[in-house]
Amino acid sequence: MDIKVRVWRQAGPSAAGKMVTYDVKGISPDASFLEMIDVLNETLILNGDDPIAFDHDCREGICGMCSMVINGVAHGPEKATTTCQLHMRKFKDGDVIDVEPWRAAAFPVIKDLVVDRTPLDKIIQAGGYITAPTGTAPDAHATPVPKKDADAAFEAATCIGCGACVAACPNGSSMLFTAAKIAHLGLMPQGQPERDSRVIDMLQAQDDAGFGGCTNAGECTTVCPKGIPMSLIGRLNSDYRKAISKR
């Protein structure tokens, strides 16, 4: 496959960036999107140019590191798929593909396609934990969890914290991420003691980090590589309403 990519190049956090066009020739349709960038980077290095910086780690779709907005869609055109699991056969020979970093005030660009996603960690630090005694591991059946709750909690826990919801949201809000974390802990008996403080503290951390507010536009769930449902945001709202009414 011969394609053109237009990539956001930015030398550093405070440098001005711009879209730069590159020709990429002879790419296998079975290559992943990241492998295509790898091939392009090899050419750039051979020519003495600076390779394109991008985040990646497991390349198995479970680490949440890859973060590219491809043709305006976070993680590209394939539904419920991370950039690393997207293959070039989803594109046509001769296509011009635009690649941009996540765009959000809370996610400043570090270089090219790499952004700083620390604010998501700050939200987790504010309330994404449970209090449990340390020591020997408890018996697996010490705290029974209904199957329905365990499944729902697991669905929410599949959130890999990649930040695609923020990248896609017209308001730049991380509400789907926060909602997934609140549901994943709040559905379990172990998550009950901090349930009220969790929702208040995590929303406060989210606002402090400079994320926008949720208007239920629904862009987040359509790009989420794990298909986290938007209904979890309703659960967050319900938890929040109950928590502030108790204060």
Place this chain on the structure above:
Amino acid sequence: MAVSGALLVLFLFAHAAGNLKIFVGLSDFDHYAEWLRGLGTPLLPHAWFLWIQRVGLLVAIGLHIWAATALTIRARKARPVKYAHRPKIQGSYAARTMRWGGVIIVLFVIYHILDLTTGHLNPEGGDSDPSARVVADFAPERWYVTLFYVVSVVAVGFHLRHGIWSAFRTLGQQTTKGERRAQAIALVLSVVLVAMYLSVPFAVLTGLVD
């Protein structure tokens, strides 16, 4: 957003139901307008109850616009650098047009009050019967007024299509089945409301009400 919006939706339905009185007869419509002003008497002086409602509505509108403005400012701040490539493939048309739709609705409401409540912009003037103002307003030669009315009412319909569902979600709706139900309620209420409002200019235009 959700609570103030819900109050405004209740008002819109009460207002639309009152409008339909015009199909009973022009003088019945005028009597309805007079009755509205007499509500609450003799407990309250004439038209006081109406003014209490108007103040309540203004507070709801104020809160609604304040919340919408705060969300818009936050959204702008949250994405200072725009995407170079941003297709409009996802989300619903209704959700995308909430902000501009809201601005159109505010402008329309101001015009609507100057036209049909105070009569300043109405060919019949402020001293005429309410029904005469309605009939004069939607006369075929004033097609541009009717067009603006239709566009604005459809904008209200789109606004509610997303707004009603979004209000359910904000107030804590969280099941998949409930989501489908809330979406259906939002769609049905929006379509019914638009049909109720559009029936009046349609009836005047076609001579059904004369």
